[in-house]
Amino acid sequence: xxxxxxxxxxxxVRRAQQGEESAQHELIVSYQHRVAGFVYAMTGRSDYVEDxxxxxxxxxxxxxxxxxxxxxxxxWLFRLARNTCIDQLRRQKLRRIFLPFGEEHExxxxxxxxxxxxxxxxxxxxxxxxxxxxxxxxxxVQEGRSHAEIAETLETSVAAVKARLHRAREHxxxxxxxxx
Amino acid sequence: xxxxxxxxxxxxxxxxxxxxxxxxxRVLRAANGPCDKTWQSLRSHGAAQLRPGFAARVLRAAxxxxxxxxxxxxxxxxxxxxxxxxxxxxxxxxxSLAIENERNLASWHQIAMFVQDxxxxx
Numbered sequence: 001x002x003x004x005x006x007x008x009x010x011x012x013v014r015r016a017q018q019g020e021e022s023a024q025h026e027l028i029v030s031y032q033h034r035v036a037g038f039v040y041a042m043t044g045r046s047d048y049v050e051d052x053x054x055x056x057x058x059x060x061x062x063x064x065x066x067x068x069x070x071x072x073x074x075x076w077l078f079r080l081a082r083n084t085c086i087d088q089l090r091r092q093k094l095r096r097i098f099l100p101f102g103e104e105h106e107x108x109x110x111x112x113x114x115x116x117x118x119x120x121x122x123x124x125x126x127x128x129x130x131x132x133x134x135x136x137x138x139x140x141v142q143e144g145r146s147h148a149e150i151a152e153t154l155e156t157s158v159a160a161v162k163a164r165l166h167r168a169r170e171h172x173x174x175x176x177x178x179x180x
Numbered sequence: 181x182x183x184x185x186x187x188x189x190x191x192x193x194x195x196x197x198x199x200x201x202x203x204x205x206r207v208l209r210a211a212n213g214p215c216d217k218t219w220q221s222l223r224s225h226g227a228a229q230l231r232p233g234f235a236a237r238v239l240r241a242a243x244x245x246x247x248x249x250x251x252x253x254x255x256x257x258x259x260x261x262x263x264x265x266x267x268x269x270x271x272x273x274x275x276s277l278a279i280e281n282e283r284n285l286a287s288w289h290q291i292a293m294f295v296q297d298x299x300x301x302x
């Protein structure tokens with residue numbers, strides 16, 4: 001069953017690589033919610049989600065013909081998403097250095113009702129305390145990616161992924177304190 | 181009950197009164213980290229931020245952007261830039277050399293005139 005769906009995905013990716021617009025549309029629709037969730041986990045900001053997700057998919061369309069192995073599309077897409085989010089967070093950090101705006105102008109809290117539970121708010125807060133690389137690691141695990149796939153996405157070894165994941169989980173637990 | 185037992189019990193009671201009413205829940209949450217449901221709601225919240233028609237908007241935006249230059253285009257552009265730089269450098273170098281020569285000749289001419297005047301004076 002899984003091999004059928006992965007061959008269907010590889011076929012869809014091949015059609016999209018040939019410039020077939022309906023295939024590109026189908027790819028975006030299939031992955032938009034997962035990418036948006038990943039972006040939200042990385043940035044913790046609702047107002048960044050649409051813009052950054054759009055950037056990720058535009059990069060995907062423009063670089064799709066350079067993807068050698070269509071079967072590895074998912075790892076490749078989440079690598080694009082991870083790098084786009086990390087670039088955005090770096091730019092934000094640089095802007096904070098060079099522009100005379102305080103952190104309170106950048107970190108505008110989510111409006112009331114934007115997050116629907118204390119636990120979700122606590123998770124957002126805990127993720128914000130981690131390094132973006134660690135956030136990406138945890139979000140990739142939540143995406144159901146295996147250690148081997150994450151190692152491929154991050155271009156590192158499986159052992160390194162396991163060690164970093166262990167540390168990231170420890171840090172998340174330290175900062176995760178729901179009030180209720 | 182012995183007096184020390186009573187003291188122990190009141191110590192326990194005092195200590196347990198310091199705990200939050202949902203102490204066990206909080207300990208479990210802190211020990212296990214966020215549960216799958218919380219992660220799921222984080223992803224759902226992110227996904228809910230996309231406005232309807234997202235895929236169509238992405239495709240429109242991708243079409244509007246200029247195409248990525250090919251390797252050959254990049255090579256031609258780099259070679260053109262390098263040629264312009266070399267020609268510019270050679271031009272300014274030869275021009276400054278010519279000005280320097282003219283200046284040297286003028287000063288030699290002045291010296292020659294001065295020597296000639298001195299000769300005729302003698």
